[in-house]
Amino acid sequence: DAKTTQPPSMDCAEGRAANLPCNHSTISGNEYVYWYRQIHSQGPQYIIHGLKNNETNEMASLIITEDRKSSTLILPHATLRDTAVYYCIVRSPNTNAGKSTFGDGTTLTVKP
Amino acid sequence: GAVVSQHPSRVICKSGTSVKIECRSLDFQATTMFWYRQFPKKSLMLMATSNEGSKATYEQGVEKDKFLINHASLTLSTLTVTSAHPEDSSFYICSAFVGTKNIQYFGAGTRLSVL
Numbered sequence: 571d572a573k574t575t576q577p578p579s580m581d582c583a584e585g586r587a588a589n590l591p592c593n594h595s596t597i598s599g600n601e602y603v604y605w606y607r608q609i610h611s612q613g614p615q616y617i618i619h620g621l622k623n624n625e626t627n628e629m630a631s632l633i634i635t636e637d638r639k640s641s642t643l644i645l646p647h648a649t650l651r652d653t654a655v656y657y658c659i660v661r662s663p664n665t666n667a668g669k670s671t672f673g674d675g676t677t678l679t680v681k682p
Numbered sequence: 683g684a685v686v687s688q689h690p691s692r693v694i695c696k697s698g699t700s701v702k703i704e705c706r707s708l709d710f711q712a713t714t715m716f717w718y719r720q721f722p723k724k725s726l727m728l729m730a731t732s733n734e735g736s737k738a739t740y741e742q743g744v745e746k747d748k749f750l751i752n753h754a755s756l757t758l759s760t761l762t763v764t765s766a767h768p769e770d771s772s773f774y775i776c777s778a779f780v781g782t783k784n785i786q787y788f789g790a791g792t793r794l795s796v797l
Contacts, residue, residue, distance in 0.1 A: 602784065613688070613775045613788035614726070657725075663784050669716050670777075670786055672726040 574658045576676045582652075584682050588645040592658030595639040601662045603634060604670065605643045607654040607678075614657065614672075617643065648680045685709055686778050688789030695766055696797055703761045703792045705776030711756035712778035716786070717749070720773040732759040766796040 575593040582588040594603065602621050606614040618625055618632045620641075625632040631644040645652055657675040685708040695701050705715055713734045718726040730751055731739040738751035748770075750762040759778075763770050777788040 604786075606788075611773070611791070611793070613686075613777075613791045616785055616787060619785065669728055669731055669779075671728065672718075674725050 574660055574673050576656070576658055576673060578674065579677045579679070581679050581681055582645075582648045584650060584680055585647055588643075588648040588652065588678055588680070590643040590645075590656050590658075590676050590678060591640065592643070593640045594658070594660045597638050597660050598662070601660045603632065603638075603641050604659045604661060605630070605632065606657045606659065606670075607652075608657065608675070609651075609654045617656075648678075650680050650682065652678065653680045654678060686776065686787045686789040688776050688792055690792060691790060692793040692795075694795045694797065697767050698765055701763045701766055701794060703763075703774055703776070703794075705759045705761070705778070705789055707757045707778045710778075710780055712759075712780075713756060714779055715753060715759040716777045716779075717751065717759075717761050718775045718777065720775060720791075726775060729761075734759075763794065766794070768796045770794065771796045 602619050604619040605617040608614045618627055618630050620632045634641045655675040655677050657672050659670045661670055687706045687708050689704045693701055715732040717729045719729050720726045728741050729744045732751045732753040734753045734756055740746045753759040773791050773793055775791040777786050779786045
C-alpha cells in the first residue's frame with residue numbers, strides 16, 4: 571500500500587473549517603484514500619473514504635486532486651470535540667484487505 | 683457504521699499472568715479481524731491478521747507464542763497475551779473489515795498495564 575505524508579500538527583479555531591492535507595504521490599490506480607481519527611485513549615474512528623471523486627458525508631468532505639497524488643479532509647465547522655489525531659491511509663481493496671497501515675497522522679487542535 | 687466491541691477496556695495484571703482480550707463484531711460477520719498495538723504518542727502498529735477457522739498471520743517481529751490469537755467464529759476474535767511482562771503494557775486495538783462497505787472499523791481499545 572502507498573505511503574502517505576501528513577503535517578505533524580495543525581491548529582484550527584472553533585467554528586472555522588479545518589483543512590487537513592495528505593500527500594500520497596505513489597498511490598496506484600485501485601487504491602482508495604481513507605481518513606480516520608483517534609481521540610485520546612480511544613480506537614480510531616472511520617471518517618470518510620474515496621477513490622477519485624470528491625466525497626461528503628455527515629462528518630466531513632474529502633477532496634482528491636485530479637492526479638490523485640494528494641487529498642484534503644475538510645471539517646466544515648470544527649468543534650472542540652474534533653481535537654484528535656487524523657490519519658490518512660491509502661489502501662487497495664484486495665482480497666485479504668481491511669488491514670490498514672498507519673503513519674504518524676496529524677494532530678489537530680481546535681481552539682476556542 | 684458497523685460496531686466492533688472490545689473487552690475489557692482496561693486491565694491491570696501481575697507480571698507472569700496471561701490476559702485475554704475479546705473483539706466482537708456486533709452487527710456483521712467478520713472472516714478477518716486485525717490486532718494492533720499502540721505505544722504512548724505513537725501510531726498504531728499492526729500485530730497480526732486473524733482469520734476465522736485458520737491460523738493467524740503475524741507481522742514480522744511479533745511473537746506468535748507470546749500473542750495467541752483465536753478466531754473461532756465469524757463474530758469473535760481473541761488475543762491472549764501470555765506470561766505478560768511490564769514491556770507488554772500497551773494499548774491494544776482490534777478491528778474488522780466490512781467488505782460490503784469496503785471499510786475497516788475499530789474497537790475502542792484495551793489498555794493493558796502489567797505490574
